[in-house]
Amino acid sequence: MSGRSFVVTSGKGGVGKTTTTANLGCALAGLGHTVVVVDADIGLRNLDLVLGLEKRIVYDLVDVAEGRCQPRQALIKDKRVDGLFLLPAAQTKDKEAIDEGQMKTIVRWLAANFDVVLVDCPAGIEHGFRNAVAGADEAIVVTTPEVSAIRDADRILGMLGSRRARLIVNRVRPEMVKTGDMLSVDDVADILGREVLGTVPDDEEIIDTTNRGEPVALDKERRLAKTYATMARRMCGEAVELPSHEDGIWGRLRRLIGSKA
Amino acid sequence: MIEFITKFFRREEASKNLAKERLRLVLMSDRVSLAPDIFETMKVEMLDVIRRYLEVDERALEMRFENAERQFLLLANIPVRSVLPLPRKTTGAGQTAGRNTNGRANGSAISSGDASPPAASASADASAPAEGPHPLPAFGGSAPGPGDDLSSSKELRPAANDAAGSAAAAGPHQTAKLPATVKRRRRRRKKVDAPVVDTAAPSAFGDVAEGPRPPGGS
Ligand SMILES: Nc1ncnc2c1ncn2[C@@H]1O[C@H](COP(=O)(O)OP(=O)(O)O)[C@@H](O)[C@H]1O
Numbered sequence: 001m002s003g004r005s006f007v008v009t010s011g012k013g014g015v016g017k018t019t020t021t022a023n024l025g026c027a028l029a030g031l032g033h034t035v036v037v038v039d040a041d042i043g044l045r046n047l048d049l050v051l052g053l054e055k056r057i058v059y060d061l062v063d064v065a066e067g068r069c070q071p072r073q074a075l076i077k078d079k080r081v082d083g084l085f086l087l088p089a090a091q092t093k094d095k096e097a098i099d100e101g102q103m104k105t106i107v108r109w110l111a112a113n114f115d116v117v118l119v120d121c122p123a124g125i126e127h128g129f130r131n132a133v134a135g136a137d138e139a140i141v142v143t144t145p146e147v148s149a150i151r152d153a154d155r156i157l158g159m160l161g162s163r164r165a166r167l168i169v170n171r172v173r174p175e176m177v178k179t180g181d182m183l184s185v186d187d188v189a190d191i192l193g194r195e196v197l198g199t200v201p202d203d204e205e206i207i208d209t210t211n212r213g214e215p216v217a218l219d220k221e222r223r224l225a226k227t228y229a230t231m232a233r234r235m236c237g238e239a240v241e242l243p244s245h246e247d248g249i250w251g252r253l254r255r256l257i258g259s260k261a
Numbered sequence: 262m263i264e265f266i267t268k269f270f271r272r273e274e275a276s277k278n279l280a281k282e283r284l285r286l287v288l289m290s291d292r293v294s295l296a297p298d299i300f301e302t303m304k305v306e307m308l309d310v311i312r313r314y315l316e317v318d319e320r321a322l323e324m325r326f327e328n329a330e331r332q333f334l335l336l337a338n339i340p341v342r343s344v345l346p347l348p349r350k351t352t353g354a355g356q357t358a359g360r361n362t363n364g365r366a367n368g369s370a371i372s373s374g375d376a377s378p379p380a381a382s383a384s385a386d387a388s389a390p391a392e393g394p395h396p397l398p399a400f401g402g403s404a405p406g407p408g409d410d411l412s413s414s415k416e417l418r419p420a421a422n423d424a425a426g427s428a429a430a431a432g433p434h435q436t437a438k439l440p441a442t443v444k445r446r447r448r449r450r451k452k453v454d455a456p457v458v459d460t461a462a463p464s465a466f467g468d469v470a471e472g473p474r475p476p477g478g479s
Pocket residue numbers: 010012013014015016017018019020123170171172200201202203204206207210
């Protein structure tokens with residue numbers, strides 16, 4: 001087994017798992033790795049839309065699990081970046097349509113054939129969560145700097161067994177952190193007692209690029225693309241420092257001007 | 262900048278600090294309630310230590326966690342049957358020696374650290390509930406029933422009415438041997454402060470089974 005498999009999870013919904021999975025997938029592929037992003041949110045398929053690949057779906061995860069097609073047939077190749085593939089969720093089935101054993105088999109197969117497998121986990125801690133986690137060797141826990149997301153992240157961390165789990169703190173608002181109205185990334189890391197893989201600011205660009213189905217990480221010139229690229233490098237074991245959104249003077253100025261406009 | 266200045270003068274507590282404190286407490290209680298087996302083990306280990314010094318009524322023992330105002334408490338209620346003969350060099354068996362000892366107060370090992378005078382008089386005991394048969398050791402989330410939180414301090418004490426009658430004559434397994442042990446029960450609670458289960462690596466709890474709701478999670 002050559003590749004590494006990660007589950008991107010959070011417990012709480014809406015904190016940015018799908019956005020993170022899509023952008024990390026793009027960033028990893030941009031670094032030259034072969035990557036499959038798997039949408040494990042059966043019945044609430046979304047990763048295809050965030051990636052802008054929704055029109056090209058033929059087969060899905062459940063088709064693979066039930067042997068209606070070969071795993072390769074269900075993979076959608078992203079034409080914008082070499083090496084990125086999507087395995088979409090089934091939209092019409094419910095979460096019980098697949099079990100942990102099947103999921104494990106599929107993710108193992110993918111990991112044997114690609115460098116990195118990222119599994120986008122559904123919200124919650126039930127069946128869908130257990131499926132998504134089943135085949136993954138490592139975990140990326142996405143949270144925001146808010147009490148409910150952090151509590152749920154702690155709960156999830158307790159359910160990941162011995163897997164290595166690192167944090168992505170999403171939707172940080174540096175100006176609020178500065179005034180003490182938002183927990184800082186260090187606070188979050190402290191409370192959860194885990195290593196931080198990366199942090200992403202709360203940024204309109206995410207919404208804009210999601211609207212277009214063009215993940216921000218695809219455009220390497222963008223500031224956020226660099227943010228995701230840094231995380232991707234760290235996932236691959238490179239010792240890259242985290243860029244600090246919290247005290248980048250230019251970032252702050254930019255925001256200040258932006259917010260007054 | 263103006264924002265910053267107004268924030269500076271607006272002197273309410275930064276909400277981030279509240280968030281931190283609230284999370285600290287709630288995560289401790291979550292972690293405990295989600296890993297009942299681990300604290301069952303801790304209890305067994307604690308008992309092993311206690312047994313070296315005291316003969317306790319293990320059936321009546323109660324230990325649980327409770328969310329208090331700004332603390333997360335480990336509460337233990339351990340009926341002592343007798344204090345084993347101990348080789349003694351210093352006064353008392355231990356830690357609370359300086360506090361409010363009167364000569365026979367060697368119940369201190371388990372003493373609540375309660376500042377009120379021991380008043381080992383029988384009258385104080387009479388007000389204390391008799392040692393009734395307790396429910397089995399309630400632990401972690403598995404314990405506190407519907408009443409949780411505030412009412413629980415009452416739950417911990419068995420009905421006071423039957424105490425009135427029998428307590429003077431000392432409860433069932435409360436043998437008259439050692440008045441000091443009776444005295445201890447005046448406040449029948451041992452409070453141990455939060456750090457017992459601090460925000461230690463959650464991974465320590467491993468793959469936790471689905472546990473019952475957090476205790477006192479209101
Ligand atoms: N860093 C960010 N800045 C701004 N909006 C974000 C950010 N991350 C996610 N969002 C938005 O938050 C919403 C939920 O994100 P999503 O990735 O779908 O969460 P999840 O998969 O965890 O439910 C989406 O509308 C997304 O565009």
